[in-house]
Amino acid sequence: MAALARSILVTGSSRGIGLELVTQLAASPRPPQHIFATCRDLEGPRGKALRELAAQHPSIKLVQLDVVNLASIRGAVRAVGSHLKDQGLNLLVNNAGVSLHTTLRSLDSQEMLSAFAINVVGPLLVAKEFLPLLEKAAKGAGKRGLSCSRAAVINVSTKLGSIGLCLGVPEAPMYPYRASKAAQNMVTRCLAAELRDQGILCAAIHPGWVKTDMGTEKAPLMAEHSVRGILTVLAGLSQDTSGAFLDWEGNSLPW
Ligand SMILES: NC(=O)c1ccc[n+]([C@@H]2O[C@H](COP(=O)([O-])OP(=O)(O)OC[C@H]3O[C@@H](n4cnc5c(N)ncnc54)[C@H](OP(=O)(O)O)[C@@H]3O)[C@@H](O)[C@H]2O)c1
Structure with a gap:
């Protein structure tokens, strides 16, 4: 199977789903040439x-990136740009x-604002600052249509952020999380509509309820299983699924 993309950046890859994404990408039979694994506390x-x-895989490049710090985001753009030289960034996973x-x-209010900020x-x-590198990838790909191998933003x-489902509020009140993820979904839709003509695909993906620090031990899904599904779904995304909200098995979810 072809590599998912030549270059991929993952935010929040210190643990949980992000770390598993980087792990599986690096271990795949045809790994991306550049896996930019970002984390806010790289040295600590x-x-x-x-x-x-990263010490075991030369394809992994470590980059400091705190998503609430503009200077850090811009520093990450510079670091990634200097690795890629004249190439663009194909796939950004927020x-x-x-x-x-x-x-x-x-x-x-502080909890609401903090959830919205992150x-x-x-x-x-992050999508805005990496846009020039994504545009460069979209133009330089030598292919038409939309795909993660050309240029894409995956959120x-x-x-729990689906307004259409509005799943069990009493069991999962989580107002800051649910409201902020519903807003992030709107951002995904807007980006998909705005960037389509520039050859950049955008989609939202629900990883399932996963055993991580966030998902807790009670979650039924192992990160390994969820991420295997996510990577399969990403490989199949196209013009038709840009702007979609899918789960890790490829099922469509209501916004
Ligand atoms: N686990 C689930 O069941 C589940 C279900 C649905 C959706 N999700 C979504 O999946 C994604 C990953 O979740 P997870 O379960 O892997 O969570 P996790 O284990 O809590 O990991 C969260 C990651 O985000 C990073 N992070 C937090 N604030 C950041 C910031 N300001 N800048 C950069 N990185 C930051 C953390 O870095 P530090 O190590 O530095 O804190 C960590 O790497 C999230 O977007 C979450 O909403 C998870």
């Missing part, structure tokens, strides 16, 4: 697992996110 204890992984288990009675403003600014979303 939170970056340890990623540093150990995976970094936070979940706050706040109820209606306990929430405060889950909505962060991915949007890792959640079923």
